Amino acid sequence: MTSVAVVGAGVIGLSCARELARAGVDDVVVLERQGQVAQGSTSRANGGFRAQFTTAPNVAFSLWSIGELERLEAATGLLSMHQTGYLLFTGTPEGERGLRAGYELQRSLGVATEWLSAAEILERAPFVRPDGLLAGTFHARDGMLDPYGVARSMEREARALGVRIVTGAEVQAIGRIGDDFEVEHQGGVVRSSWLVNAAGSDAREVGAMLVVEVPVTPYRRNLAFAPDPTHAGELISMCVDLDTGVLVRREPGGGYVIAYSNPADPPSRETSVDPAFLGDVAERIGNRFPFLEDVPIDVDACWAGLYPETPDHHAIVGETPEAPRFLQCVGFGGHGIMHAPAAGRAIAELVTLGRSETFDLRPLRLSRFAEDDLVVETAVL
Numbered sequence: 001m002t003s004v005a006v007v008g009a010g011v012i013g014l015s016c017a018r019e020l021a022r023a024g025v026d027d028v029v030v031l032e033r034q035g036q037v038a039q040g041s042t043s044r045a046n047g048g049f050r051a052q053f054t055t056a057p058n059v060a061f062s063l064w065s066i067g068e069l070e071r072l073e074a075a076t077g078l079l080s081m082h083q084t085g086y087l088l089f090t091g092t093p094e095g096e097r098g099l100r101a102g103y104e105l106q107r108s109l110g111v112a113t114e115w116l117s118a119a120e121i122l123e124r125a126p127f128v129r130p131d132g133l134l135a136g137t138f139h140a141r142d143g144m145l146d147p148y149g150v151a152r153s154m155e156r157e158a159r160a161l162g163v164r165i166v167t168g169a170e171v172q173a174i175g176r177i178g179d180d181f182e183v184e185h186q187g188g189v190v191r192s193s194w195l196v197n198a199a200g201s202d203a204r205e206v207g208a209m210l211v212v213e214v215p216v217t218p219y220r221r222n223l224a225f226a227p228d229p230t231h232a233g234e235l236i237s238m239c240v241d242l243d244t245g246v247l248v249r250r251e252p253g254g255g256y257v258i259a260y261s262n263p264a265d266p267p268s269r270e271t272s273v274d275p276a277f278l279g280d281v282a283e284r285i286g287n288r289f290p291f292l293e294d295v296p297i298d299v300d301a302c303w304a305g306l307y308p309e310t311p312d313h314h315a316i317v318g319e320t321p322e323a324p325r326f327l328q329c330v331g332f333g334g335h336g337i338m339h340a341p342a343a344g345r346a347i348a349e350l351v352t353l354g355r356s357e358t359f360d361l362r363p364l365r366l367s368r369f370a371e372d373d374l375v376v377e378t379a380v381l
């Protein structure tokens with residue numbers, strides 16, 4: 001009989017469990033170190049989702065996931081999903097070339113991304129500083145949601161389908177008995193015929209328990225909140241100034257969430273807000289969002305968490321060559337919430353069919369790092 005143990009009850013592990021159960025696997029257990037589900041990166045996310053990526057595997061994961069998130073929201077109402085679109089723009093010729101390449105790839109893969117002139121960007125976002133603005137793109141099915149709501153809706157369905165979720169169960173050692181896995185955790189031992197690594201920022205450590213090198217590295221990422229009650233209830237698109245890397249969205253209750261990921265930040269497991277982040281934002285925010293220069297940041301309402309990153313900004317999804325039936329579903333960086341549905345589906349297909357029918361998983365295989373066969377995602381936000 002097929003049995004699957006999943007390490008980690010973040011959005012990725014919960015999605016894997018839900019999709020496995022939906023695919024008919026009736027013995028699925030999720031082992032989570034914390035006392036509750038989704039207390040790692042998942043609960044720290046900004047909640048953006050977009051199909052506007054620059055590589056085929058990321059666009060494919062987004063497109064499939066957006067459809068599934070729409071269905072989940074309709075079925076559960078737990079996602080607080082707002083399809084406000086992502087609005088990306090640039091004022092440099094180099095930025096425009098990159099945007100054009102992404103736009104053409106997305107269109108070729110069936111995403112209805114729109115190309116916008118400077119005037120059309122300003123129609124959608126009149127608060128953007130217009131000087132030197134060259135071009136933008138917009139995709140209406142992109143938007144924002146509540147990351148915890150996604151995790152909870154997946155948890156609920158997984159449990160209803162018979163998945164066991166064990167909290168307070170840190171996995172400490174993994175052995176093999178014949179073809180099976182023996183997973184030792186804080187509260188006991190689980191035996192399974194398949195094992196899924198969904199340990200987020202701890203994926204490397206879980207891989208090492210079976211002497212597998214999993215190149216996932218945590219980076220601290222921060223979000224700032226600027227309270228402003230004047231526009232409460234009026235949402236805007238997720239606005240992305242590609243020339244500085246600053247993202248701005250409005251909260252449903254009013255105020256702005258501001259994101260910026262400094263590519264020079266070193267790896268870190270620290271989850272308190274980095275004081276340098278506020279300086280980075282202050283330097284860049286005026287480039288396209290001058291109105292926010294005058295809105296003070298509420299330092300106590302800022303937060304931070306970890307991006308589980310890989311060297312090419314793509315997840316690792318698939319078999320482990322040296323450890324059959326040990327599946328990796330890790331390294332989702334800043335797009336794990338939005339790609340969770342597709343990730344879960346891919347894992348369920350690997351277990352039940354031996355291959356993925358829905359996705360081409362070759363670009364996401366673990367061995368690409370050893371083979372030096374990487375395609376790098378550049379729309380890293």
Ligand SMILES: Cc1cc2nc3c(=O)[nH]c(=O)nc-3n(C[C@H](O)[C@H](O)[C@H](O)COP(=O)(O)OP(=O)(O)OC[C@H]3O[C@@H](n4cnc5c(N)ncnc54)[C@H](O)[C@@H]3O)c2cc1C
Pocket residue numbers: 007008009010011012013031032033034037038039040041042043044045046047048049169170171172198199200201202206221222223303304305306307308330331332333334335336337338339
């Ligand atoms: C500031 C910030 C903003 C972000 N914004 C977005 C966004 O807008 N959109 C988006 O899609 N993504 C966003 N992300 C990224 C997203 O949060 C992650 O990609 C996603 O949550 C990864 O999910 P996960 O399940 O892999 O990891 P996690 O949520 O960290 O879950 C992993 C789980 O594994 C458990 N675990 C680890 N080791 C063990 C062990 N040995 N035994 C048992 N359990 C273990 C952990 O306790 C944890 O609960 C953001 C992240 C941050 C920090």
